[in-house]
Amino acid sequence: MAFVNTPQHDEINLVRLVRRISKSVAKPDDWTPTDVEPEEQIWLRARKALQNVKFARRLIKNVEVDDFEPSPPRINYLNNIKIQLDRAETFLKEVETSSKPVSHRPAPILPTLPVPEPEPSALNSNSSVDEHGTLSLSPPPYSESTEKGPSPRIATQGLLILPDDADEISPTLITSTLPSLLPSSSTETATSTGFSRGFGATSATHLSGTQTSTAIHEQLTAQLETMAQQLKRNAIHFSNSMEKDKAVVEDAQLKLEGNYDVMQKERVRLRDHRGKSRGTTCMVVGIVLLVLLVFMLMVSVIRFS
Known part of the structure; x- marks a missing residue:
């Protein structure tokens, strides 16, 4: 096709x-x-x-x-x-x-519209006759009252922020807020409040400041000691965990090495077995073929003799 x-x-x-x-x-x-x-x-x-x-x-x-x-x-x-x-x-x-049509532009409409005439009331109020008898229009008279009006006064009440009286500040509030930095005894509190109000520094004030700094140093020392002990415990715990993990890893390594040795031995054994089985298979096939050949030979001898 x-x-x-x-x-x-x-x-x-x-x-x-x-x-x-x-x-x-x-x-x-x-x-x-x-x-x-x-x-x-x-x-x-x-x-x-x-x-x-x-x-x-x-x-x-x-x-x-x-x-x-x-x-x-x-x-x-x-x-x-x-x-x-x-x-x-x-x-x-x-x-x-x-055959293209000619476009005709329409005549403009704006020249045909009449000119608007002013109203008689506006003409009488804003017009004036000059010396030659012509009528002239004038704008309305300028007045300052229309331009300048009374400006609103800005309220100044509440704009000035005055600080609180120093007497209203309670020393106990400061003491409760910073307990570790200020003294807790009444004598030290009175001395510190007197110094803050400007009554002058005394020997008691210097003594209280020394005691306060000593207390702060002691607290910091105690906290650092606690932190050092905690770090030491963490290091000991970490080392113990590492020893346990090391023992587990070593045990797993020994097992893997043992498995590797066993697999190597099994590989050699399987290779030998495969060689022997191949020889056995060939021998079995040869025996079967030999038996068939002998059988056919015997049948032919019996048949043709």
């Missing part, structure tokens, strides 16, 4: 479209304006036909792309189609140019 090349879809559309364009351009009398079909309709029909010509050229390009090695008759056929499209396009452009 011979293979037949069927025409492609673009080629079918191209043939039909070129035939339709050639048929529409064949009669120039159909493109003349009449009473039934004015120039506007002819112009629209020409533009539509030009769009068809443009689409036909696109189809020709698609067909040429599909043909890798076209034959000479094929090339002549496509060239004839291009010539027909060129003629149709030239004719349609002439028709479009000749």
Whole structure:
């Protein structure tokens, strides 16, 4: 069965479209304006036909792309189609140019509108007659009262923030807030409050400051000692955990080494067993073949003797 090349879809559309364009351009009398079909309709029909010509050229390009090695008759056929499209396009452009409607710009409406006249009341109030008897309009008189009004006063109450009285500050509040930095005895509290109020420094104040710093140093020393003990316990616990983990790792290493040795031995044993089993298999097959051969020989001897 011979293979037949069927025409492609673009080629079918191209043939039909070129035939339709050639048929529409064949009669120039159909493109003349009449009473039934004015120039506007002819112009629209020409533009539509030009769009068809443009689409036909696109189809020709698609067909040429599909043909890798076209034959000479094929090339002549496509060239004839291009010539027909060129003629149709030239004719349609002439028709479009000749039947193009002229755009008429409408007359402006603004000059026809009447000029608005001022109202009589506004004319009497803002008009004045000069020496020559002409009427002139003047703006209303300027008054400072309209421009400058009473500015609102800005309230200043509540803008100034005054500090609290020093007597209202309770020393017990400071003592409760910082118990580790201030003395707790009444004598030291009175001395410190007296110093803060500006009554002067005394020897008791110096003594209380020394005691306070000593207490702070003792507290810091105790805390550092506690932290050192905790760090020591953590280090001991970590070392014990490492020793336990080390024992577990060593045990696992010994087991893995033992398994490796056993697997090596089993590998050697399996290799030897495979060699022996291969020899045994060959021997069994040979014996079976020998038995069959002897059986056939005996049957032939008995049969032909």
